[in-house]
Amino acid sequence: MPTARAHRAGPDNFNTLALVEAAYRSAATGESVRPERWG
Secondary structure (H helix, E strand, O other): HHHHHOOOHHHHHHHHHHHHHHHHHHHHOOOOOOOOOOO
């Protein structure tokens, strides 16, 4: 979906990236997020 990404090259894209980064950080560092999954 290159067109969708091109159209969302604004603040929406930044918000999405921030949410993804926050989720990744909490999953990588926080054991409260499915501890059985991260060993």
